[in-house]
Amino acid sequence: MDVLNFTYPGETRVSHRAHVGVVGSGDLEILLEPSPDGAAHVRVRTSVDGYAPIWRKVLDRFFSRYKGCVSIEINDFGATPGMVMLRLQQAVEEQGQ
């Protein structure tokens, strides 16, 4: 299990939180909530070791479009990058509702 931390600049405040996914095979759980500061923070726990550069790329891409000041916790059980991106988008969508 690897634990990875990332920080991105945030612009827009968010007021709600969202929970999506399960820690099941090929899936992941995401907890998204307002950030305590003006930045976006991501903490990843993943069952697959050695993929920090891939996580960096997926999150870079996600935060190139999304500017929310959020704290995101990810519990990953071997999700593919595509799955990770879909779950992140789903979390943002739920948060906005």
Added chain:
Amino acid sequence: MSVTIDLQRFLARRSFVELSARERAHALLDKGSGKELVGPFDRQHSVWLEMQNIVPQEDDGVVVIHGRMDGKPAVVVAIEGAFQGGSMGEVAGQKIVCALELAKRDHERGIPTRPVLLLETGGVRLQEANLGLAVIAEIHAAIIALRPYVPVVAVIAGLVGCFGGMSLAAALCSHLILTRQARLGMNGPEVIEQEAGIAEMDAGDKRLVWSLIGGEQRAAVGLIDDLVEDDAEAVAHAVRAAFQARRPVQHRSEQVDFFLERLAAIDPEQVKDGAALRALWGKGEVK
């Protein structure tokens, strides 16, 4: 208790099996009435999994939703089978125990809370060993303490099924509802194959596995109360009906002599498959 398939209804149905634990719990309650207790943001995850390099889930695989059912207070406890096979660890199990104990306290205070368990579990979580076993014993005790007040209704929808110590919890419930996709048994087929050999049990033979421990077989030999279609509406209807029904005079677990006689009537040389057991036990009416 056979299931007839109306094709139009079958196509229009909303699968219950495919729902997550959280969605299942909400599907059983009056629309919009459910409120989650000790949810993921309370972060009551297992501390033991991380020590063993296993990624935890923030609700530890058990979802507790309090809400209303036909306007009456209800608590639905749903196990998420996709997380660690729905296994019972310290936190997961304790959430179930607390939900059952609070339901009992409600009844002592005149609040008629309906308890529903959605079981999807391989049994004890091996990584938590004795803590998991201990909490399963507590779940058993909590079901027995609560069932004099109100029927404790359990649903096993599949696809994980319900095994090990939690199969005993299912058997202790007042009313047990399965789909044909569900399996209920003490040892899972893989365990039997591993321990007794492939001649005893070929776990890859799904037809064989379901003919022995599948929902339809369990209904045919009278070990469960309802066999329902994999349809969220049908499951919700069966659960509600279980609370309307007269409470069983005697729970299965109290009918010791009846089941001892049944077991004594089995000649292992003769009863070698599911069909033979059906012939012997028939639709065993509960006394």
